[in-house]
Amino acid sequence: MMNQSNKPVVADSQLASDNQIPHSVKIVEVGPRDGLQNEKQLIDVDTKIELINRLVDAGLKTIESGSFVNPQWVPQMAGSEDIFKRLEPRQSVTYTALTPNLKGYQRAQDVGVKEIAVFAAASESFSQKNINCSISESIERFKPLMELAKQDNIPVRGYISCVLGCPYDGDIGVNKVNEVAQQLIDIGCYEISLGDTIGVGTPAKVKHLLATIMQNIAIEKIAVHFHDTYGQALANIYAALQMGISVVDSSIAGLGGCPYAKGASGNVATEDVVYMLNGLGISTGTDLDKLITAGNFISTKLGRASASKVAQALS
Numbered sequence: 001m002m003n004q005s006n007k008p009v010v011a012d013s014q015l016a017s018d019n020q021i022p023h024s025v026k027i028v029e030v031g032p033r034d035g036l037q038n039e040k041q042l043i044d045v046d047t048k049i050e051l052i053n054r055l056v057d058a059g060l061k062t063i064e065s066g067s068f069v070n071p072q073w074v075p076q077m078a079g080s081e082d083i084f085k086r087l088e089p090r091q092s093v094t095y096t097a098l099t100p101n102l103k104g105y106q107r108a109q110d111v112g113v114k115e116i117a118v119f120a121a122a123s124e125s126f127s128q129k130n131i132n133c134s135i136s137e138s139i140e141r142f143k144p145l146m147e148l149a150k151q152d153n154i155p156v157r158g159y160i161s162c163v164l165g166c167p168y169d170g171d172i173g174v175n176k177v178n179e180v181a182q183q184l185i186d187i188g189c190y191e192i193s194l195g196d197t198i199g200v201g202t203p204a205k206v207k208h209l210l211a212t213i214m215q216n217i218a219i220e221k222i223a224v225h226f227h228d229t230y231g232q233a234l235a236n237i238y239a240a241l242q243m244g245i246s247v248v249d250s251s252i253a254g255l256g257g258c259p260y261a262k263g264a265s266g267n268v269a270t271e272d273v274v275y276m277l278n279g280l281g282i283s284t285g286t287d288l289d290k291l292i293t294a295g296n297f298i299s300t301k302l303g304r305a306s307a308s309k310v311a312q313a314l315s
């Protein structure tokens with residue numbers, strides 16, 4: 001019998017010693033950004049702030065809370081300045097934001113953002129559609145931003161989209177992902193988040209990709225970011241855990257998608273990830289019941305049920 005928080009049925013030590021599975025996982029909550037950027041219904045700043053506060057209260061320590069992209073491209077993120085101005089600083093909580101270029105960096109700095117992320121792609125077509133430039137141009141565009149961030153002591157995460165497939169170019173070779181990952185590390189990103197933007201990956205592909213990337217980049221610097229379009233995200237996370245990955249991106253209530261990847265569904269739901277990790281005896285520092293309540297809060301605002309299976313089962 002499993003209890004509601006899905007406590008493990010075998011000792012933590014036994015599970016952790018089976019393979020390289022980590023004892024704890026850092027969850028990077030991307031719902032307020034990756035999730036809400038793709039909702040047709042615009043969510044007001046008050047509601048976003050309440051969502052973020054609830055996520056903090058549920059124990060999440062890293063929350064992507066906005067995006068300083070061109071609001072004409074992504075109107076859902078237009079209120080990001082207001083959000084960062086109004087978020088209360090909390091001990092050991094980091095509110096992060098996307099910044100595609102110098103202008104985005106400056107906007108973020110004006111409202112005191114303490115950690116940012118740049119985002120590149122492993123596919124040329126996606127890069128053009130998403131940020132209006134080639135992959136190599138994007139890396140060049142990031143360089144002056146990275147210089148400033150270094151001077152300002154702002155850590156920068158690097159995303160790579162389409163690591164397991166592209167909506168325009170189809171299959172993506174692992175060597176291309178590897179090359180972009182190395183370039184992002186070389187310009188100063190402290191961590192690379194590997195994004196399966198359209199959720200087409202399967203566990204064997206995830207393992208193959210990670211095995212390649214890990215030849216050059218320390219495992220501590222690699223995160224996984226899975227969208228659940230084909231229902232593979234939890235299996236893919238489990239495969240990544242078996243490879244020793246300990247940073248996982250997820251989105252409350254499974255919100256999300258990408259405005260420049262047609263058909264991309266939400267990220268894997270945070271509630272579902274936490275349930276699985278609880279069952280594996282892996283600590284996340286989060287409270288599943290509070291996560292479910294936060295997910296139900298935003299889902300109600302969006303006028304639909306949570307996309308988290310765990311929330312559906314336990315609500």
Ligand code: HMG
Nearest residue numbers: 068069070073100103104130131132159161162195197258
């Ligand atoms: P551009 O048109 O090439 O930019 O867009 P530009 O430098 O030529 O400037 C054109 C206009 O945009 C100018 O305004 C600039 O001021 C303005 P004008 O003079 O014409 O009035 N502009 C800006 N305004 C506000 N903030 C800025 C900014 N930069 C320029 N930062 C740009 C290039 C990157 C800005 C544009 O393509 C853009 O905003 N793209 C956003 C795409 C996006 O947000 N996609 C979703 C996030 S990525 C994602 O979700 C994937 C991820 O989750 C991982 C995964 O799942 O794969 C991370």
Ligand code: MG
Nearest residue numbers: 034195197257
């Ligand atoms: Mg994403």
